[in-house]
Amino acid sequence: MPDLDHERQFNGPVIGIDEAGRGPWAGPVTVTAIWLCPTAYDELPADIDDSKKIKPPRRTSLAAVMMAPPHLHHTISIDVAQIDQNGILQATFAGMVIAASRLTEKLxxxxxxxxxxxxxxxxxxxxxxxxPATALIKGDSRSLSIAAASIIAKTARDEIMQTLDALHPGYGWANNMGYGTKAHQAGIRQFGVTPYHRRSFKPIRRYLDAGDD
Known part of the structure; x- marks a missing residue:
């Protein structure tokens, strides 16, 4: 379980940053930066963890707790156009920089x-x-701040994909969140590629090259 050991190594506010949605074939990549108020550490729910380990209803309720005062956060989604133009890594980096800068302003x-x-x-x-920053491998299982950021980013991106699913039904985005599941692949074969698909990703390029768009 994540803890606050890394946060407590520093004298001053420490923020956690994580993303959701680097791997999907469709939709944005979403980044959250969060500052957890030290005076409220003891009030944080005990089950904050890597967002992938938490069921969606609980993720939503945890996100609501951590998005409320006295904690502060900033979430940003980098759209498909920027992902295709700059690549998913650079798009994610851009989101991290913006989220950190905006959260600093809020603090x-x-x-x-x-x-x-x-x-x-x-x-x-x-x-x-x-x-100054430290990269932590599997940080969402090691740092409570990163775990909190992962939960908020995942919740925010899931909401976006549910909205996009209503605009483009047939791809199963409300369930697969844009990942390349069988249902998603079937949707592409039947309905083609949408403006929300990442054309820079090899699976989508293959569909386009095959003339399925």
Missing amino acids: VKAGLSAPVHALVDGNLLPPDMPL
């Missing part, structure tokens, strides 16, 4: 100190990160 506006460090899930950091 300062609230009369708090700017964050002194960011804990980022994964093994890579954006080269233009606006503050």
